[in-house]
Amino acid sequence: AGACTGLARSALELATRYALDRRQFGRAIADQEMIQGMLAEMAVGVDAARLLTWRAARMRDAGRPINSPSSMAKWYASDVAMRCATDAVQIYGGAGYSRDNPVERLMRDAKGAQIYEGTNQIHRLIVAQHLLDSMRREG
Numbered sequence: 670a671g672a673c674t675g676l677a678r679s680a681l682e683l684a685t686r687y688a689l690d691r692r693q694f695g696r697a698i699a700d701q702e703m704i705q706g707m708l709a710e711m712a713v714g715v716d717a718a719r720l721l722t723w724r725a726a727r728m729r730d731a732g733r734p735i736n737s738p739s740s741m742a743k744w745y746a747s748d749v750a751m752r753c754a755t756d757a758v759q760i761y762g763g764a765g766y767s768r769d770n771p772v773e774r775l776m777r778d779a780k781g782a783q784i785y786e787g788t789n790q791i792h793r794l795i796v797a798q799h800l801l802d803s804m805r806r807e808g
Contacts, residue, residue: 670743683771750783
C-alpha cells in the first residue's frame, strides 16, 4: 500500500508541475477547472490512501490483527495509484502516452500494483468476509 501511495503521489506531483508549466491559449492549463478538479481528486485519493496505510501500520505495531485493514489499504491505494496515473497521462495529453514520459511508466506500474500481492478482487473478498464474520459474532 505504501508503494502504491508513493506512486500516486508521484503522478500527482508530475501532473501538477506539468499543468502549471503547460500553456494553451496564453494560460497555464492548471487554470482550467477540469484540470483543477482532476488534481483535487488526485490529492484527496493520495491522502486517503496514506491514512489507510498508516492505520494498518499502527494496528500492526500494536499487535492487532490486520488482515482486513491491510487489504483495505492495498486495495484502495492501488486503485488510487491507477486513477492518479491515468489522470496524469490525460493531463499530459498525447505526450503522456509516450514511453519517454514518466507518467506512462507510472500507469503501467499502477496496473501491475492492482495485480501483485493479491488482486484487488481478492482484497475485496477479504474485507467483505471480515465484515460478515464480525457481524455474525455480534449476533
